[in-house]
Amino acid sequence: MLAIDRHAWTNRWRRHHPGEHLLLAGGGLVLALTLPPLTAGPLLCLLMAGATVVGAAVPMRAFLGVMALPTGFMLTSAPFLALSLDLRDGLHLSCSPAGATLALEVTLRSLGALSCLAFLALTTPVAELVPWLRRLGVPAAVVEIALLIYRLIFIFAERALAGQQAQAARQGYSTRPRSLKSLGLLIATLFQRALERARRLEVGLAARGYVGELRVLTPERPLSRRRLAGIGGLLLAVALGSVLLDRGLA
Amino acid sequence: MHIMEGFLPPVHAAVWGLASLPFLVMGARSVARVTREHPRAKLLLASAGAFAFVLSALKIPSVTGSCSHPTGTGLGAILFGPAVMAVLGAIVLLFQALLLAHGGLTTLGANIFSMAIAGPWVAYGVFRLARTLGGPLALGVFLAAALGNLATYLVTSVQLALAFPDPVSGFLGAVTKFGSVFALTQIPLAIIEGLLTVLVVNLLIQFSRDDLDELAFAPGVVR
Numbered sequence: 001m002l003a004i005d006r007h008a009w010t011n012r013w014r015r016h017h018p019g020e021h022l023l024l025a026g027g028g029l030v031l032a033l034t035l036p037p038l039t040a041g042p043l044l045c046l047l048m049a050g051a052t053v054v055g056a057a058v059p060m061r062a063f064l065g066v067m068a069l070p071t072g073f074m075l076t077s078a079p080f081l082a083l084s085l086d087l088r089d090g091l092h093l094s095c096s097p098a099g100a101t102l103a104l105e106v107t108l109r110s111l112g113a114l115s116c117l118a119f120l121a122l123t124t125p126v127a128e129l130v131p132w133l134r135r136l137g138v139p140a141a142v143v144e145i146a147l148l149i150y151r152l153i154f155i156f157a158e159r160a161l162a163g164q165q166a167q168a169a170r171q172g173y174s175t176r177p178r179s180l181k182s183l184g185l186l187i188a189t190l191f192q193r194a195l196e197r198a199r200r201l202e203v204g205l206a207a208r209g210y211v212g213e214l215r216v217l218t219p220e221r222p223l224s225r226r227r228l229a230g231i232g233g234l235l236l237a238v239a240l241g242s243v244l245l246d247r248g249l250a
Numbered sequence: 251m252h253i254m255e256g257f258l259p260p261v262h263a264a265v266w267g268l269a270s271l272p273f274l275v276m277g278a279r280s281v282a283r284v285t286r287e288h289p290r291a292k293l294l295l296a297s298a299g300a301f302a303f304v305l306s307a308l309k310i311p312s313v314t315g316s317c318s319h320p321t322g323t324g325l326g327a328i329l330f331g332p333a334v335m336a337v338l339g340a341i342v343l344l345f346q347a348l349l350l351a352h353g354g355l356t357t358l359g360a361n362i363f364s365m366a367i368a369g370p371w372v373a374y375g376v377f378r379l380a381r382t383l384g385g386p387l388a389l390g391v392f393l394a395a396a397l398g399n400l401a402t403y404l405v406t407s408v409q410l411a412l413a414f415p416d417p418v419s420g421f422l423g424a425v426t427k428f429g430s431v432f433a434l435t436q437i438p439l440a441i442i443e444g445l446l447t448v449l450v451v452n453l454l455i456q457f458s459r460d461d462l463d464e465l466a467f468a469p470g471v472v473r
Contacts, residue, residue: 085426118351148296148299150345156303
């Protein structure tokens with residue numbers, strides 16, 4: 001379920017400063033939304049695939065796996081951009097060339113932006129990104145809660161999946177009403193366990209002198225000017241390339 | 251349904267982010283206040299957030315054959331109140347984007363508005379209304395969860411329709427288009443989520459009264 005997280009901790013670029021990854025992904029997202037999507041989308045996909053697979057040595061399959069995740073959303077939403085509905089006399093569905101172009105543009109823009117998200121998610125651990133929320137003005141208490149949530153997710157997920165497996169092994173999901181009941185039981189148990197975990201954490205922390213602030217050691221990661229310049233250059237190249245190609249197409 | 255990364259045009263992405271901001275600021279303030287007064291609330295809220303994230307990974311049986319996931323917005327709003335839910339929901343949505351590639355960073359604002367703000371507030375309002383009118387607890391919980399779920403999808407449809415109005419019939423036509431495709435799958439799912447939430451709340455009241463009392467800092471209403 002959380003294969004993305006595994007790659008984020010084990011890829012070749014994991015020791016780079018997270019700011020470098022944020023610059024590449026964030027810059028890419030800005031380009032994806034602002035440049036002509038017909039050319040910027042594919043170029044960004046290529047750049048991000050290259051950075052993730054060649055640069056950070058994340059397997060191609062993992063990158064493609066992330067790119068394929070929102071296919072369901074795409075398949076249910078994009079066709080509706082191409083179709084148009086006439087309500088004036090009865091219901092008429094029609095397909096216009098303008099609508100088809102729009103659907104294509106939105107799909108390419110989404111894919112371009114998604115590739116940036118895939119790069120960021122596959123190469124940068126969430127635990128290193130969350131402290132950046134402080135710089136956006138998010139209060140310390142909220143950032144701390146977010147970090148705690150991140151650490152608890154894995155414990156809870158394991159528990160949830162184990163519980164669901166145990167229920168399934170006992171025919172808990174054999175009929176529809178029974179699956180609803182099983183799921184209700186599972187969720188209520190998980191909630192109880194979540195509160196119990198919070199209680200135990202609190203006792204453990206209190207024994208270690210917790211007064212409302214959790215401090216963790218974050219390793220020093222120097223920002224590399226060379227890499228920052230490289231990232232800037234790549235983004236500029238994508239921007240220029242997409243504008244020039246777009247002119248060429250038009 | 252999470253709007254995927256890059257699907258909304260830049261202006262829409264920014265405006266929905268701005269629309270979510272006051273709710274997030276309000277929620278963050280109430281979280282900061284609560285954690286200052288009760289340091290242990292931090293751990294409780296974190297557990298609740300992780301619980302909400304894991305909920306979205308459980309599959310619920312769906313009528314149409316496809317699998318779906320409980321949104322948990324109704325349950326969260328009833329247990330913790332909508333202000334706190336906005337913050338927890340925003341964190342969960344951010345993590346869903348970064349850990350599961352559900353939703354996205356540019357569409358985070360829009361997704362927060364539909365799932366962490368509109369859904370919980372509708373659920374909370376419906377629940378309060380049903381209780382004030384003297385309806386039984388189970389009915390209130392069912393309506394809150396089901397309507398909270400539907401509100402989320404309605405807002406998502408409106409967001410998509412505003413971004414992509416129909417070339418012939420404009421905004422209304424687009425709402426009809428997106429609304430009808432979601433309605434097919436969402437109305438049964440909303441009913442299932444309502445039933446599920448009633449089951450969960452009943453079990454919690456039966457077996458974890460003490461736990462519910464612990465949430466006394468949150469303006470939750472199941473007590």
